[in-house]
Amino acid sequence: MEFGFGAEDEAFREEVRAWLAARPEGTPSRRAWERELGAAGWIGLGWSEDGYGNRTASLTQQVVWAEEYARAKAPTRTGHIGENLLAPTLLAHGTPAQKQRFLPPVARGEELWCQGYSEPGAGSDLAGVRTTAVLDSGLESSGSYRVTGQKIWTSLAREADWCFVLARTRPGSTRHHGLTFLLVPMDQPGRIEVRPIRQLTGTSEFNEVFFDGAVARAEHVVGGEGNGWRVAMSLLGFERGVSTLAQQIGFAEELGRVIETAVATGAVADPVVRDQLVQQWAQLRAMRWNALRTLGGAGDLEGAPSVAKLLWGRWHQRLGELAMRVRGAAAAVGPTDWSPSAPYELDAFQHLFLFGRADTIYGGSDEIQRTIIAERVLGLPKEPRG
Numbered sequence: 001m002e003f004g005f006g007a008e009d010e011a012f013r014e015e016v017r018a019w020l021a022a023r024p025e026g027t028p029s030r031r032a033w034e035r036e037l038g039a040a041g042w043i044g045l046g047w048s049e050d051g052y053g054n055r056t057a058s059l060t061q062q063v064v065w066a067e068e069y070a071r072a073k074a075p076t077r078t079g080h081i082g083e084n085l086l087a088p089t090l091l092a093h094g095t096p097a098q099k100q101r102f103l104p105p106v107a108r109g110e111e112l113w114c115q116g117y118s119e120p121g122a123g124s125d126l127a128g129v130r131t132t133a134v135l136d137s138g139l140e141s142s143g144s145y146r147v148t149g150q151k152i153w154t155s156l157a158r159e160a161d162w163c164f165v166l167a168r169t170r171p172g173s174t175r176h177h178g179l180t181f182l183l184v185p186m187d188q189p190g191r192i193e194v195r196p197i198r199q200l201t202g203t204s205e206f207n208e209v210f211f212d213g214a215v216a217r218a219e220h221v222v223g224g225e226g227n228g229w230r231v232a233m234s235l236l237g238f239e240r241g242v243s244t245l246a247q248q249i250g251f252a253e254e255l256g257r258v259i260e261t262a263v264a265t266g267a268v269a270d271p272v273v274r275d276q277l278v279q280q281w282a283q284l285r286a287m288r289w290n291a292l293r294t295l296g297g298a299g300d301l302e303g304a305p306s307v308a309k310l311l312w313g314r315w316h317q318r319l320g321e322l323a324m325r326v327r328g329a330a331a332a333v334g335p336t337d338w339s340p341s342a343p344y345e346l347d348a349f350q351h352l353f354l355f356g357r358a359d360t361i362y363g364g365s366d367e368i369q370r371t372i373i374a375e376r377v378l379g380l381p382k383e384p385r386g
Contacts, residue, residue, distance in 0.1 A: 194207050
């Protein structure tokens, strides 16, 4: 594995730590925090195109930033979809005009994005999307698309300024044929409606989005009309890049709290619990080395993102189950002021357990990841469709 941190990386680490430590106390608004990050040059590290990002940073320095940000428990990002998903997709498939229009506002923390992929009938099976986009050349001289359909599980849809949407632009097309990757402005009253989805945790991180003739300009098609599947698959590869290591820092902190609780409650005296704690620790270390190995030179291996998703999704679910076990009977005690219509507060372990039920579904279900590995890595025959 060719991956390590040199003297320049460690100097960069000290700079990152100093800046994060000096930030004002209190939690700024989510948009204000994005603009603060952008003004300091921390958004768009490593973007390869001059003039679009902020600081120049090597891959190892991007890892340093992601890890130190997580360790500092800095505010939750709302710009990560634009920075980590849209931006590398535009750098790979966008036109010069698209890059110039959309990348600088992301780097400044001024425009937020959401992802319009999943639908009620096409969640993990992304090739089954039914949202349509019809070219209406009468709207403008350059032409525009009218987008109609529904997307679901859309994170940050209420805050986002833009949404990248996978839609079917060729009538009669099926599966991954005839799909197009469109950039759609969210500020279209009467044409776009966002409804929060209340989850088991009592919170609403996700939303469903309804498009009723929403307008997307033809020059905002990324990768060409009908090439949406190729662009969408490219984006999913970016989704599991450097940010995976920052995610693992958060996992390590959660595991540490579970271990502390096991000691405090006496659950650690159970040899089965001890064995499970050790397994969780060892598997988390293995995931870290696998992520570093991938970033350090194995990133082009077909199926590597799917393997990573399979590993952390089930691991995180097991951690939630273990957290409830070491808490004992107290873990089953819910909020005293609960009501079906009002928000309620869960403790950290209850939230970990309940939210973790979705870990093996969102971002591509385990079944889909196994299918990708079977077909694209192992070369197994595809199952015939009825």
